[in-house]
Amino acid sequence: MSGNAEDVAKVLNDKAQKMGFTTNKVELNDVSMTDFAKMKNVAIVTSTTGEGDLPTNGEDFWDDLNASSKELQNLNYSVCALGDRSHDIFCGAGKKVDEKLIQLKANKVLDRQECDGDDSGSDEWGNSFLEKIKSLQ
Ligand SMILES: Cc1cc2nc3c(=O)[nH]c(=O)nc-3n(C[C@H](O)[C@H](O)[C@H](O)COP(=O)(O)O)c2cc1C
Numbered sequence: 004m005s006g007n008a009e010d011v012a013k014v015l016n017d018k019a020q021k022m023g024f025t026t027n028k029v030e031l032n033d034v035s036m037t038d039f040a041k042m043k044n045v046a047i048v049t050s051t052t053g054e055g056d057l058p059t060n061g062e063d064f065w066d067d068l069n070a071s072s073k074e075l076q077n078l079n080y081s082v083c084a085l086g087d088r089s090h091d092i093f094c095g096a097g098k099k100v101d102e103k104l105i106q107l108k109a110n111k112v113l114d115r116q117e118c119d120g121d122d123s124g125s126d127e128w129g130n131s132f133l134e135k136i137k138s139l140q
Contacts (some may be wrong), residue, residue: 004058006048009086015046015129022133030107031061036071042078044136046129047100049084055095065100074108079139081113081132086122094118112136 016028031049039045052058057065082104086098094117101115112135116128 004050004052007122008058008083011050011118011125011129012046012048013083014126015048015065015132018129019133022137024133024136027102031064034064035072036067036072039068039078040073040075044139045080046132047076047080047084047097048083048085048125049096051087051090051092051094051096051102055092055099057096058099061096062139065096068100068103069076071107075104076108076110076130078104079136080104080109081111083118083125083128083137084115085118085122085125088119112139113123 016026019026027037031047034042039050049061050058056062082097082101086094086097092109094115097115097117101111105111113132115129116124118124
């Protein structure tokens with residue numbers, strides 16, 4: 004909502020390109036379930052707003068994902084969840100996306116990163132994600 008998650012995604016996208024990956028950085032709402040099912044390696048970065056909700060540019064994606072029962076065994080993913088412990092449902096958006104992807108049998112290649120108040124830990128998470136994806140090529 005204020006650009007924190009977008010900044011994390013930009014940094015990761017730049018690093019991935021420098022490592023030679025072909026990337027596609029998109030807002031969650033621009034990803035249909037049909038597109039999503041075709042993706043191979045996905046780093047999901049989302050903040051939390053409201054009370055454990057996805058930001059407005061991710062809420063349509065979440066509604067579609069939440070309603071989906073299509074299994075995603077071919078999807079390698081990890082989630083970077085931004086939030087703030089002063090809220091009751093800490094990092095609720097990232098948690099619910101991660102939990103739904105587990106339910107759909109997607110392949111979690113790296114544990115979820117939870118960032119408290121800022122983007123601390125997101126750099127390390129992004130580096131580990133890229134190394135993991137590289138090792139899977
Ligand atoms: C109105 C509002 C509601 C928020 N609700 C939550 C919440 O329920 N849980 C949480 O962990 N963080 C919550 N946050 C904290 C944000 O997720 C955090 O500041 C994040 O870094 C913002 O990233 P963004 O600019 O990409 O949206 C909220 C922040 C605002 C302004």
